[in-house]
Amino acid sequence: xxxxxxxxxxxxxxxxxxxxxxxxxxxxxxxxxxxxxxxxxxxxxxxxxxxxxxxxxxxxxxxxxxxxxxxxxxxxxxxxxxxxxxxxxxxxxxxxxxxxxxxxxxxxxxxxxxxxxxxxxxxxxxxxxxxxxxxxxxxxxxxxxxxxxxxxxxxxxx
Numbered sequence: 001x002x003x004x005x006x007x008x009x010x011x012x013x014x015x016x017x018x019x020x021x022x023x024x025x026x027x028x029x030x031x032x033x034x035x036x037x038x039x040x041x042x043x044x045x046x047x048x049x050x051x052x053x054x055x056x057x058x059x060x061x062x063x064x065x066x067x068x069x070x071x072x073x074x075x076x077x078x079x080x081x082x083x084x085x086x087x088x089x090x091x092x093x094x095x096x097x098x099x100x101x102x103x104x105x106x107x108x109x110x111x112x113x114x115x116x117x118x119x120x121x122x123x124x125x126x127x128x129x130x131x132x133x134x135x136x137x138x139x140x141x142x143x144x145x146x147x148x149x150x151x152x153x154x155x156x157x158x
Contacts, residue, residue: 001095001097001103002093002094002095005093005095005103005105005131006093008131008137009090009093009105009107010090012024012027013088013089013090015027016086016088016157017086017087017088021069021072021157022069024157025062025065025066025069026136027136027137027138027139028062028065028138028139029062029132029138029139029140030062031062031140032060032061032062032065032139032140032141032142033059033060033061033140033141033142034058034059034060034061034065034139034141034142034144035056035057035058035059035060035142035143035144036056036057036058036143036144036145036146036158037054037056037057037143037145038054038055038056038057039145039146039147039148039149040054057146057151065157068157079155080155082115082116083115084113084114084115084155084156085113085114085115086111086112086113086156087111087112088109088110088111088112089109089110089111089112090107090108090109091107091108091109092106092107092108093105093106093107094106094107101132101133102130102131102132102140103130103131103132103133104128104129104130105127105128105129105130105131106126106127106128106129107126107127107129108124108125108126108127109124109125109126109127109158110122110123110124111123111156111158113156123146123148123151123156123158124146124147124148125144125145125146125147125148125158126144126145126147127142127143127144127145127158128141128142128143128145129141129142129143130142144158
């Protein structure tokens with residue numbers, strides 16, 4: 001199973017790095033939750049306990065992600081002028097089935113982004129995913145925990 005999950009995450013990274021956002025959206029379940037809690041300068045245990053009480057950096061659905069991708073298609077998204085180049089690295093993949101047919105996947109990531117000749121940005125974190133498979137793999141939930149306490153311009157899909 002881990003081989004299938006690794007291939008799935010590498011395929012997802014390829015779709016995003018290649019700008020194939022509509023194909024990436026096909027991996028999302030209709031009831032998707034795609035979110036990132038705000039980091040807090042507290043113990044790990046306290047952070048996990050308190051995270052549901054804090055506003056997230058973002059809390060997206062498949063519909064809101066579809067709107068973001070559709071906006072990119074217009075050519076009027078200022079955040080993409082000049083176009084962003086990205087490279088994603090996914091590692092430390094751990095997958096476990098649960099009793100309901102959900103595959104819980106934890107992975108680490110690094111995303112490198114560059115624009116123009118001088119702007120470069122690096123973000124590092126962990127993703128906790130819930131995937132299901134019927135005819136195809138579908139992402140039901142992705143919680144993204146960034147290792148940064150502050151982040152500037154989080155327009156890149158993680």
